Amino acid sequence: MLRVYIWGAGYYARQVIEEIDNTKAKILGILDYDERKQGSRMFYPIPVLSPSYIVGRDFDYIIISVKNYEPVENECRKLRIEEKKVITYWKEEPDDYVFKKRAKRVEGLIQENKMLQYRLDSAPYEWGVKRTPKITGGAGLLKKIIKDRSSLCRFGDGEFEIIRGNERPWFQKLNQSLGRRLNEILITEDERINIAIAQDFTGLERYKEDVADIIREYMFEDTRSCILRLLDENRVYYDAYVSRPYIIYKDKRNADEIFPLFKDVWRDRDVVIVEGEYSRIGVGNDLMECACSVSRIICPSRNAWDKYETILNKVLEIVPKKALVCVSLGPSATVLAYDLAKEGYQALDIGQIDNEYEWYLTGAKKREKIPGKMVAELLVEQDFELKDEADYRNQIIAKIV
Numbered sequence: 001m002l003r004v005y006i007w008g009a010g011y012y013a014r015q016v017i018e019e020i021d022n023t024k025a026k027i028l029g030i031l032d033y034d035e036r037k038q039g040s041r042m043f044y045p046i047p048v049l050s051p052s053y054i055v056g057r058d059f060d061y062i063i064i065s066v067k068n069y070e071p072v073e074n075e076c077r078k079l080r081i082e083e084k085k086v087i088t089y090w091k092e093e094p095d096d097y098v099f100k101k102r103a104k105r106v107e108g109l110i111q112e113n114k115m116l117q118y119r120l121d122s123a124p125y126e127w128g129v130k131r132t133p134k135i136t137g138g139a140g141l142l143k144k145i146i147k148d149r150s151s152l153c154r155f156g157d158g159e160f161e162i163i164r165g166n167e168r169p170w171f172q173k174l175n176q177s178l179g180r181r182l183n184e185i186l187i188t189e190d191e192r193i194n195i196a197i198a199q200d201f202t203g204l205e206r207y208k209e210d211v212a213d214i215i216r217e218y219m220f221e222d223t224r225s226c227i228l229r230l231l232d233e234n235r236v237y238y239d240a241y242v243s244r245p246y247i248i249y250k251d252k253r254n255a256d257e258i259f260p261l262f263k264d265v266w267r268d269r270d271v272v273i274v275e276g277e278y279s280r281i282g283v284g285n286d287l288m289e290c291a292c293s294v295s296r297i298i299c300p301s302r303n304a305w306d307k308y309e310t311i312l313n314k315v316l317e318i319v320p321k322k323a324l325v326c327v328s329l330g331p332s333a334t335v336l337a338y339d340l341a342k343e344g345y346q347a348l349d350i351g352q353i354d355n356e357y358e359w360y361l362t363g364a365k366k367r368e369k370i371p372g373k374m375v376a377e378l379l380v381e382q383d384f385e386l387k388d389e390a391d392y393r394n395q396i397i398a399k400i401v
Contacts, residue, residue, distance in 0.1 A: 008065035118216035132201035138242030142261035151341035196238040243351035276301040278374035281354040304332040
């Protein structure tokens with residue numbers, strides 16, 4: 001049985017005590033220079049002692065519990081304690097034979113504490129104690145679009161972070177002009193254009209728990225308040241997660257309702273898809289099969305904003321106004337849908353709807369690679385080769401890459 005002392009009777013001492021494997025080590029005492037703590041019952045039955053107590057005594061290790069450990073290491077040297085007998089708890093190289101899975105447990109505690117902070121911060125909004133935006137759900141939005149043939153501009157974390165001047169989506173670098181355009185669109189009052197924002201405020205219980213916690217982490221501290229300042233509390237918005245109806249939800253009946261409504265949006269319509277090079281929306285599945293026809297304008301898979309004017313002008317040049325334009329270009333899609341709506345088109349920012357539909361068809365439990373298509377959330381090597389590209393290539397009417 002190893003005989004150990006803990007140096008430091010402060011905040012982290014109890015955590016260190018709990019981490020020590022008591023089948024391998026016995027704690028003989030807590031060392032601390034604070035005379036008010038010495039002799040107390042703070043850690044009964046472990047006594048709090050003066051560090052000088054151990055001089056000349058036999059023991060195996062001293063475990064330094066304080067985070068600011070360098071001064072204590074110096075004191076150990078002054079007391080002529082062998083360096084090999086000093087374990088510094090907060091250093092990167094722990095002695096796992098003394099601790100109970102120390103590294104994993106410490107990281108787990110840190111993450112658990114952070115998660116609880118995020119949940120506590122989010123709770124007043126989730127419970128309706130604090131003001132939140134008015135957001136109509138995806139089904140109501142799609143029924144409205146089917147009825148009045150209005151357009152859709154979506155704002156998620158990527159769009160809001162660009163407005164705030166922060167880097168966020170890896171597929172679109174920060175650009176001030178893009179941020180200004182997004183801010184302009186967010187406050188539009190054009191009745192032909194539906195403004196959708198991510199429902200990250202209330203109803204988080206509908207999402208899978210890990211998803212809800214990711215949302216709470218993103219909204220923590222100043223993010224939520226900044227977004228709220230950008231929004232009009234008297235306005236009714238729509239749910240931007242309409243294009244993500246499957247993978248984040250506990251109840252998959254949401255997707256059962258949303259995907260048929262999307263199909264009704266473009267049923268018997270001539271559809272022009274403006275998409276990133278490897279999006280390939282509707283390829284290999286029946287998502288777009290009820291459309292009268294499908295054409296494609298292929299754009300850069302990254303930083304589409306760099307060629308935005310060329311993309312916009314090409315659509316205006318070759319796409320008839322009776323066509324339904326569906327856009328999947330990251331934050332640039334929000335602006336393109338808006339500009340086309342202003343020109344008299346019906347244009348929809350449909351985001352990652354095709355990825356969601358692929359996962360829905362296969363019953364996927366988490367985001368996973370889709371052969372031949374880009375999955376924006378997966379920063380891993382992906383295979384973009386298609387088994388049969390003939391039909392897809394015949395649909396391409398322009399290419400801007």
